[in-house]
Amino acid sequence: MPxxxxxxxxxxxxxxxxxxxxxxxxxxxxxxxxxxxxxxxxLLGANGSGKSTAVRSAIGxxxxxxxxxxxxxxxxxxxxxxxxxxxxxxxxxxAGGVPATIREVVASGRLSRTKLGLLRRAxxxxxxxxxxxxGLADRAGDSVDALSGGQHQRVLIxxxxxxxxELLIMDEPMAGVDLASQEILAATLRDQVEAGTTVLLVLHExxxxxxxxxxxxxxxxxxxxxxxxxxxxxGQHALPGHDHVHPHAASEPxxxxxxx
Amino acid sequence: xEFLDPPFMQRALxxxxxxxxxxxxxxxxxxQRRQALMGDGxxxxxxxxxxxxxxxxxxxxxxxxxxxxxxxxxxxxxxxxGRTRGDIALAMLFYGGMAGGVMLIxxxxxxxxxxxxxxxxxxxxxxxxxxITSICVLAAFVLLVTLxxxxxxxxxxxxEEFARVTGLPVRALNLLVAxxxxxxxxxxxxxxxxxxxxxxxxxxxxxxxxITRSFKVTFVLSVVIGTxxxxxxxxxxxxxxxxxxxxxxxxAIAVFVALTLLATPLARSRARRSEAASEECTLExxxxxxxxxxxxx
Numbered sequence: 001m002p003x004x005x006x007x008x009x010x011x012x013x014x015x016x017x018x019x020x021x022x023x024x025x026x027x028x029x030x031x032x033x034x035x036x037x038x039x040x041x042x043l044l045g046a047n048g049s050g051k052s053t054a055v056r057s058a059i060g061x062x063x064x065x066x067x068x069x070x071x072x073x074x075x076x077x078x079x080x081x082x083x084x085x086x087x088x089x090x091x092x093x094x095a096g097g098v099p100a101t102i103r104e105v106v107a108s109g110r111l112s113r114t115k116l117g118l119l120r121r122a123x124x125x126x127x128x129x130x131x132x133x134x135g136l137a138d139r140a141g142d143s144v145d146a147l148s149g150g151q152h153q154r155v156l157i158x159x160x161x162x163x164x165x166e167l168l169i170m171d172e173p174m175a176g177v178d179l180a181s182q183e184i185l186a187a188t189l190r191d192q193v194e195a196g197t198t199v200l201l202v203l204h205e206x207x208x209x210x211x212x213x214x215x216x217x218x219x220x221x222x223x224x225x226x227x228x229x230x231x232x233x234x235g236q237h238a239l240p241g242h243d244h245v246h247p248h249a250a251s252e253p254x255x256x257x258x259x260x
Numbered sequence: 261x262e263f264l265d266p267p268f269m270q271r272a273l274x275x276x277x278x279x280x281x282x283x284x285x286x287x288x289x290x291x292q293r294r295q296a297l298m299g300d301g302x303x304x305x306x307x308x309x310x311x312x313x314x315x316x317x318x319x320x321x322x323x324x325x326x327x328x329x330x331x332x333x334x335x336x337x338x339x340x341x342g343r344t345r346g347d348i349a350l351a352m353l354f355y356g357g358m359a360g361g362v363m364l365i366x367x368x369x370x371x372x373x374x375x376x377x378x379x380x381x382x383x384x385x386x387x388x389x390x391x392i393t394s395i396c397v398l399a400a401f402v403l404l405v406t407l408x409x410x411x412x413x414x415x416x417x418x419x420e421e422f423a424r425v426t427g428l429p430v431r432a433l434n435l436l437v438a439x440x441x442x443x444x445x446x447x448x449x450x451x452x453x454x455x456x457x458x459x460x461x462x463x464x465x466x467x468x469x470x471i472t473r474s475f476k477v478t479f480v481l482s483v484v485i486g487t488x489x490x491x492x493x494x495x496x497x498x499x500x501x502x503x504x505x506x507x508x509x510x511x512a513i514a515v516f517v518a519l520t521l522l523a524t525p526l527a528r529s530r531a532r533r534s535e536a537a538s539e540e541c542t543l544e545x546x547x548x549x550x551x552x553x554x555x556x557x
Contacts, residue, residue: 059425082427089421096418098292098465100475108415112426117411143473159422 010037010073012167012198013058017067020050020057027053029222030067035167040199040212042230045219051202052090052171054219058200059087059169072167083112086165090172090202094155095144102147102155103140106131109159130161133191135184150181157185167198174207182208206230263498271392272384272494276504278399279444279451279460280490284468284482285406286444287461289437292417292475296466298335298438299458302445304354305331306454307361309446310379314368320379321394325446331357332438340431382453382505384494391450398447405440413437414475451490452505459509460486467516470523485515 015033019026027050035041043051056062058069060076069076072084086109094105107119107127114123131140134154139147144155153173160168168189174182186208193199193212206213210230218226263269290298309327313320331353338349365376378386387395406413416423416433424430441461448457468481493508 061421061424080427082425085425087422087425089419089425091419094419096292097294097296098288098475098478099469099472100414100418101473104414104475105418108411108418108423109426111411111415111423111428114411117409119411141474146473163426 011035011070012037012039012072013200014070015054015058015067016069018054018057018064018069019066020053020062020064022053022062027222028057028064031219031222031224033058033217033224035198035200037166037198038196039214040193040201041215041217042201042203042206042209042213043217043219044203044206045225049219050222051219053222055169055171055200055202059085083163084166086160086163086168088153088156088160088168088170088173090175091156092149092152092176093144094147094152094159099143099145101141102131102136102144102158103127105144105155106140106158106162109162112163126164127162130158133161133188134158135188148178148181150177153177154181154184154188157188161188161192165197167200168192169200171202172204173201174203174209185209186212263495268385268387269494269498271387271389272504273491274392275387275395276384276451276490276494276508277487278395279448280487281483282399282402282406282444283448283457283460284464284486285479286402286437286441288465288475288479288482289406289413289417290441291462291465291469292414296462297458298332299441299445299461301335301350301354302328302332302442303449303454303457305357306442306445306449307379308357308364309361310376310449310454311361311364311368314370314375315364317368317370321391321446321449324379324449325398325443327357328442328446329439332442333435336435336438339434378453379449380453380455381503382449382451382456384451384497384504387450395447395450398443402440402444402447405436409433409436410479452508456505456509459512460490463509463512463516464489467512467519470516470519471526485512489515 011034013033013035015031018028018031018033020028031050031054033043033054043054045051053062057064058071058076060069071079072081074081107123109130110119110123110127111117113126114120119127128137128140131137134157136151136154136158139151144152147155153176157170157173160170173185177185189199189209190212199212201209201213203209206216213230215228216226216230217224218231264273287296287299290296306324306328308331309324310320312327313323316323334353335350338353362376365372412423412428412433415426415428416430417437420430420434423433444461445454445457448460452460464482464485465478467485468478472478472481489511490508493511494504496502496507496511497504
């Protein structure tokens with residue numbers, strides 16, 4: 001559970017001068033990224049701008065070639081308190097090679113809070129609560145194979161919430177999600193934020209999550225281009241499905257490039 | 261029940277049941293990770309162990325276990341470090357293991373092609389009481405891992421990256437699955453043979469998941485199917501002069517086909533039921549509007 005009464009200046013995630021390469025290609029070229037307790041930060045940018053790599057390096061899934069990462073004030077190398085983090089990887093499906101129910105998949109997110117993988121009554125209750133939060137309570141016993149794309153994403157988020165994390169890290173949670181599911185996800189996230197959870201999102205576009213976001217970090221070619229209040233989408237830009245194709249002057253990169 | 265009388269049949273049945281239980285219990289995690297053919301690869305590698313056992317005049321079973329475990333660990337290491345051309349490296353390992361086994365058996369004084377065949381296709385009737393002891397010990401280890409760590413193994417096999425972020429020791433668990441699979445291969449070697457081992461790890465799981473919705477039920481059902489086909493195959497081979505390994509695998513495939521045929525109408529009726537459920541939902545909306553018949557002239 002998120003602690004109350006702590007200062008908002010506590011850095012929960014701190015990337016300093018982070019560099020990373022994929023193959024021979026530099027993907028991050030010295031990124032500074034700090035997320036404070038209680039903040040909702042969105043990492044934005046075009047495909048290949050390094051936003052996914054930045055997030056994955058923060059949780060040790062991509063090795064850094066330079067710079068440092070701290071989680072909750074602890075260097076990543078010594079960080080063991082994984083139950084404080086709920087992670088939603090970029091996936092189009094929650095299914096594996098063998099049938100599994102929603103409850104079984106979500107329960108795997110609770111393992112970080114259990115000893116030796118034993119689920120006690122409180123753990124089962126937390127799993128059911130997480131499934132309820134994403135509005136799938138009546139389908140908890142169904143196979144994940146029978147779900148739509150948006151429902152898969154809701155299962156992945158419930159799995160991250162099952163450990164009742166203080167920090168939620170979500171990699172493109174809205175990709176391929178239908179409008180109804182998008183609204184449920186936005187409502188779920190709002191409840192979490194109100195309860196004090198810190199959130200770092202990778203997003204392609206702000207969409208229905210826009211009112212929740214305190215801060216936007218825009219990446220381009222592995223560098224931070226903007227770090228501050230979320231850019232306001234105006235007119236045509238605000239319409240869903242708006243395809244951003246026209247070029248912009250380099251002096252105003254903030255409002256642009258988000259939807260590309 | 262006269263087939264229970266000869267001691268060799270008692271040993272054969274015990275070995276068959278143990279393999280019928282543990283092969284799907286490991287296999288389900290391999291299928292979940294979409295590495296259904298990993299058991300096949302380990303079987304190939306174990307051949308070198310069998311050959312080494314003959315050459316050094318030690319127990320081929322224990323030598324096969326040692327080499328299969330080493331091979332499985334190398335396969336895991338290739339999966340971590342050699343992402344780019346991992347499949348080529350695995351192919352080298354498989355065929356190298358197979359060729360090495362044939363060569364070593366040829367070089368040994370005691371080994372012959374007849375011996376080789378008994379390891380390739382199983383030789384259930386020659387299971388000795390020492391074999392039974394080692395099979396029991398190894399089977400107990402496999403069951404302990406696959407049941408005791410089922411939640412951790414499920415999480416790792418379902419989504420490796422997510423499992424790492426929950427703090428699970430993913431590398432250790434992957435190695436454990438690899439070692440457990442290798443042990444299972446060498447235990448099953450006497451029953452169905454190295455070339456058909458993978459079938460017993462994969463086919464019961466594939467058959468079970470035709471009609472299941474949860475991992476738990478799939479696990480239980482595939483173990484039931486595995487046990488049933490190994491028992492039935494062993495008994496059949498006692499009365500009819502047919503090779504037990506091939507009989508067991510063909511029976512498993514028959515179960516798969518039967519359950520697939522059964523599943524098609526089952527899935528259709530499920531779809532119809534969920535369709536009916538969604539119809540109920542859409543009917544609620546027009547209820548707030550004027551009744552349709554009032555619009556008619």
